[in-house]
Amino acid sequence: DTGSAAAIPINEVDIAYVTPVTVGTPPQTLMLDLDTGSSDLWVFSSLTPSSQIRGQEIYTPTKSSTSQLLNGHTWSIRYGDGSSSRGTVFTDNFTIGGLEVKSQAVQTAQEVSSSFTQEQSLDGLVGLGFSTLNTVRPSSQLTFFDNARPNLDEEVFTADLKYHATGTYDFGFIDSKKHNGTITYTPVQPSPGYWTHSLSGYSVGSGAFQSSQISGISDTGTTLLYLPTAIVTAYYRQVQGAQNSQYYGGYVFPCASTLPTFTFGIEGARFTIPASYINYTRISPTSTTCYGGLQSSSGLGINIFGDVALKAAFVVFSGTNPPRIGFAPK
Ligand SMILES: Cc1cc(CN)n(C)n1
Numbered sequence: 001d002t003g004s005a006a007a008i009p010i011n012e013v014d015i016a017y018v019t020p021v022t023v024g025t026p027p028q029t030l031m032l033d034l035d036t037g038s039s040d041l042w043v044f045s046s047l048t049p050s051s052q053i054r055g056q057e058i059y060t061p062t063k064s065s066t067s068q069l070l071n072g073h074t075w076s077i078r079y080g081d082g083s084s085s086r087g088t089v090f091t092d093n094f095t096i097g098g099l100e101v102k103s104q105a106v107q108t109a110q111e112v113s114s115s116f117t118q119e120q121s122l123d124g125l126v127g128l129g130f131s132t133l134n135t136v137r138p139s140s141q142l143t144f145f146d147n148a149r150p151n152l153d154e155e156v157f158t159a160d161l162k163y164h165a166t167g168t169y170d171f172g173f174i175d176s177k178k179h180n181g182t183i184t185y186t187p188v189q190p191s192p193g194y195w196t197h198s199l200s201g202y203s204v205g206s207g208a209f210q211s212s213q214i215s216g217i218s219d220t221g222t223t224l225l226y227l228p229t230a231i232v233t234a235y236y237r238q239v240q241g242a243q244n245s246q247y248y249g250g251y252v253f254p255c256a257s258t259l260p261t262f263t264f265g266i267e268g269a270r271f272t273i274p275a276s277y278i279n280y281t282r283i284s285p286t287s288t289t290c291y292g293g294l295q296s297s298s299g300l301g302i303n304i305f306g307d308v309a310l311k312a313a314f315v316v317f318s319g320t321n322p323p324r325i326g327f328a329p330k
Pocket residue numbers: 035036037038079080081083219220221222
C-alpha cells in the first residue's frame with residue numbers, strides 16, 4: 001500500500017501544516033497536523049467542550065458505525081510550546097491520502113489548551129514519532145505509521161514541506177519526482193522516541209563550513225529551527241540591528257535588514273536555507289521589527305530541526321531496522 005496527501009500551510013507564515021484525513025464510517029474529514037515530534041493521534045471531538053471549540057471540525061464517534069470505545073483508556077499530553085490536551089480513546093477506521101488503517105487509536109479531546117482553541121484551521125495532530133512516546137494509559141497505542149507499516153510497499157514516509165505553498169506527505173514510497181539527486185541518509189537514535197539524529201555542521205552565508213556533530217530532532221510539528229546559542233549568535237552577528245529580545249522571547253531584527261542564508265550538513269551533503277525562510281514574521285502586522293526563523297535552543301534542552309529547516313529539503317523518515325532519516329535537494 002501507499003498514500004499521498006497535501007501538507008497545507010495554515011497561515012501566511014507557515015506556522016504549521018495541515019493534512020486532510022478521514023475518520024470513521026461514513027468518513028468524517030478533519031485537517032490534522034502531522035507531527036514527527038510526538039506520537040499521539042488526537043482530534044477535536046464531540047467530547048470537547050463547545051467553549052473550547054472555535055471553528056474546528058470535530059470527530060463524532062457516535063456517528064461512526066465502526067467506532068469502538070477503548071474502555072478505561074485516557075491520555076494527556078503537553079508539547080514543547082506549552083500547549084496541551086487530554087481525553088479518552090476510540091478506535092476507528094482512519095485514512096490519509098488513500099492509505100487506510102482499520103482500528104486506529106483515535107484520541108478524542110475532552111480538554112484542549114487555549115492555543116489549540118485559537119488555531120481555527122487545526123483539528124488535531126497525527127503523531128509520527130516512535131510509538132514509545134504515546135501517552136495513552138493503561139496501554140499505549142500505536143501510531144498511524146506503525147499500524148500501516150506492515151502493509152506499506154516500503155517502510156518509509158516522506159515530507160516535502162514548502163515555503164508559503166502546499167507540499168505533500170507520502171507513505172510507503174519515495175517519489176523520485178519530488179527530489180533532485182541523491183538522498184543522504186544518517187542514523188536515527190529511536191530512544192526515547194523522537195527522530196533524533198545529528199547534523200554534520202553548519203555555515204552562515206558564504207562563510208566557511210563549521211564541522212561539528214549537532215544532535216537534535218527532525219520535528220515537522222515545530223515551526224522554527226532551534227540550535228545552540230553559539231551558532232545562533234554567529235548567525236545574527238551578520239544581521240544589522242539584530243538583538244536577542246527578552247520582550248519578544250528571541251532574536252528580532254529590522255525587517256529591512258539583509259539576512260544571510262544558513263547551511264546545515266547531513267553527513268557530506270549540504271542544505272541551504274534561503275534568507276527568506278529565516279525572515280519569519282513581523283512581530284505585529286504593522287511593525288518594522290521581524291522575528292527570526294532561527295532561534296536558540298538553550299531554553300529547550302534539545303535542538304529542534306523544525307519546518308524552517310525541513311522545508312529546505314525532501315525528507316525521508318525510514319522506519320527500517322535500524323531507523324534512519326534521509327535528506328535530498330529539491
Ligand atoms: C502542538 C505542538 C506540536 C509540537 C511539536 N511536536 N509543538 C511544539 N507544539
